Amino acid sequence: MSEILENLFGSKAKTRIIRFFLLNPDESFSAADISDKNLLRSNDVRRELNLLSKIKFLNERSKKGRKVYSANASFPFYLELKNLISKANVFPQCKSLKKITSIGDVKLALISGVFLNYPKGKADMILAVDNVNKGKLKSLMNNLEAEIGREIRYVLVSSEELKYRLDMLDRFLLDFLESPHDEVVNKLPKLKRLIEGIKK
Structure with a gap:
């Protein structure tokens, strides 16, 4: 199922970042946090964060002098994406x-x-x-x-x-x-x- 999502969303980095924010909706993370927690290259993370912020899937703000990101629950397809991620049963595809x-x-x-x-x-x-x-x-x-x-x-x-x-x-x-x-x-x-x- 994770491979299906990667093909659907276009990349492993985008899939992991979207899933990460949908499963941690009330928290904010820096690019470095996201890179560490998702085992992704920092360049890939920054590119996807820029794209996801541009379409308003992510909110972007400054916290203690660094840029942090959080999920935007007002994003038009937020609930649909959340349902899609929850249906992508992680086991045994993990x-x-x-x-x-x-x-x-x-x-x-x-x-x-x-x-x-x-x-x-x-x-x-x-x-x-x-x-x-x-x-x-x-x-x-x-x-x-x-x-x-x-x-x-x-x-x-x-x-x-x-x-x-x-x-x-x-x-x-x-x-x-x-x-x-x-x-x-x-x-x-x-x-x-x-x-x-x-x-x-």
Whole structure:
């Protein structure tokens, strides 16, 4: 779906910037912020910001001596664009999710929230990983956030801590499992049985 949007909007940079502002409608960002958060080249960002400001999709103002941009909710096609972005279901088209097993010994990776267009979700991802590589985890999250256009709310635990939480019938974990979610990785037979029991 992201490739369809890129072709529709003309470039990856434009797609990411439009999605970013539609998903963060109440915030203002500098060109440098947008470049960092979306992993885009600064020249591409400045070009797209100029074009999007010119057609009034973005508001432009000065804040503490630097230019910042925010979404213009009065833009004629604002709601239509917002609906289009929300319908572009991020999973399974989110390419960076394929790299999830590179962050360590991944026992479990569940997604919900922003990945499934489920705004009521308390978390977007639950990860149970042993021997986690913090650098690769940070890189993965940066890439996911750039693809999606929002900060990822994730919970990281070891397999031992997950087992303890399951044994204690942890409310947060049960709420997550009872709400819409998808499995990216699940190497835990006990959890598979628990999920099947919840779905019945």
